Amino acid sequence: MSEQKIKCVVWDLDNTLWKGVLSEESIDGVNKNIIEIVKELDERGILQSISSKNNYEQAKQKLEEFGVWEYFIYPHINWNPKSESIEDIAKLINIGMDTLAFVDDQAFELEEVKYTHPEVLCIDSAKANEILNMDRMIPKYITSDSKNRRKMYQNDIKRNGIEKNFSGTKEEFLSTLNMILRINHATENDLQRVEELTVRTHQLNSTGYIYSYDELKNFIKSDKYDVLVAQLDDKFGQYGKIGLALIEKNKNVWELKLLLMSCRVMSKGVGNVLLNYIVNRAREEGVTLRAQFVPTDRNKIMYITYKFNGFKEIKKDDKVSILEADMSYERPMAKYLKLMYEEVVK
Template sequence: MAEQTSIVKCLVWDLDNTLWQGTLLEDGEVQLPDSVRELITELDSRGILQSVASKNDHDQAWKQLEALGVAEYFVLPRIGWGPKSESVREIADELDFALGTIAFVDDQPAERAEVRFHLPEVRCYDAGRLPELAALPEFSPATVTVDSRRRRQMYQAGFRRKSAEAEFQGPSDDFLRSLELEMRVGRATEDELSRVEELTLRTSQMNATGVHYSISDLRALLADPRHEVLVTTLTDRFGPHGAVGLQLLEKHAGVWNLKLLATSCRVVSFGAGSVLLGWLVDQAAHAGVHLVADFRRTERNRMMEIAYRLAGFTGEPCDCRAGLPAPAQEDVQRLHLLPAPCAPPPTMKLHTVSLQDA
């Protein structure tokens, strides 16, 4: 029962007499109903990816989708003559989505039965139910974040990036330079709080404490002049990575307490965590304060501990800790660093706020 009410992450469409009215290879001309166009754009705005599994001539069908102005909405389309269950499985595998988060819509009972037989976890819908899909709970995420609304663009950029990396010949640093990476660090806005909460909840390997901050918690921190709630976004020449990092900083006279550092695992290979730490260390050095970073060991965040140690944080005592409130969790370590200025990374352009005058 729980599986049936979980949110659909990707809807896979049949084409003939489902997405459009008519059979392309027989009729030559097909029509896209306004209601279907509206459904496509609505699901896209909710962060639900969409793809295609259709028995058709690939080039002709794709040209028709382009002519109808909706081709851009579909990722990893599978248009050919193989079983649709194979197409749906390939889409799920390449997206790295569990089959239980995939839905399939087709006007033909035999095609739905074939998918259901081979992939029983996939939810199958008759094309006659298209008018009600947007109202169903499985297509209605409780929260739509800033990044949810551009999820398709982020995945499409990721596919292009992955292809370029596979073709690139040379050192990894040269590939990183070729990406033209740009990192932005800014103070969180009200519109970003749902995504910030998501970062505290979903990041595990690169989360310094594993503590979840609710939107109300974050809103209270935003209102406290001692706290900085900092959001990091990343883009490159292929497109956006979205919000990939969070820093919660409490500022005291003579010492800044980094209460949480969390970064998305998607950008570990770009060194985003170490870049963030380097920027913060540089800010603290110019402000003439010590840095204390909270760390709470979990089953999965060993990488974050290594990042702190490589940045120079140690467990050595320092009088600067004396003025800090006790951590909320008893098992939190407080690592210390006396900052020195840090040079910006050669593989990434930084656009940041200044923490010294706030």
């Protein structure tokens, strides 16, 4: 079984989150120990959702009554197979099935999910008290971004809902968000979140490399490297630190050894903005920019991003491709956001 850290716990309701069965009108309060677990997982930055065979409005009303509705994103309260609901939740959050856990009191439901999605961690609710001590439920670091993760996803849901009803172009919609992208040199205070980004980000990760805290600390202290961190805000609130670039600076060539973006900003075009900013910086310094790309089973979109932004493959050694940017022109910056960056060179 995969040892990926759990990113989302999906809860059953009847005889799990609360005592009794809603459809039988036999609810006798919440399971207080489960609610404490829900709140602690939320503090750790682990997202939570629901898969329950119930009437949606009745269940929502009961969860609001118990004061816990806000803790769950993309709740699936319907009569569909729970394996379908859990797969849908993973797609909506944009995470791998091997980063999901499912908690239920019914052996049939646990087996149905396990059979369809063997990579999902299935937990009998009778053993729920063990959850907080499971290694896969204990993140290496709990950062400010971790603690706000659920709220940031809830803001994403609001944005997406408004976008669905927006009649203009994608760029026109993005212009309404009043986005501000800040690009800064990483400091030691950023390193826990930066390491977390390398661990959690797979689709928009150019190499799949995971850098440790100590490695990153050495990079930021070296004049040979730049570690850039991107943070995004808009009128709905903060996305947090969502992008990272590691640049090795040689005399005539800069090499982009890692470029990654949180999947939450995939549709915002922010990856292109960060990449174009780096190309323009290299042009100003009179050097050529090259980039490493290591294909994984999930990061093909990063290769497309490089090609779309004028990079050509010049070398391939085993699995590592080296791409070189066309340095003949300055990259235009997106008009739908405000770019702020450090002027002072490290």
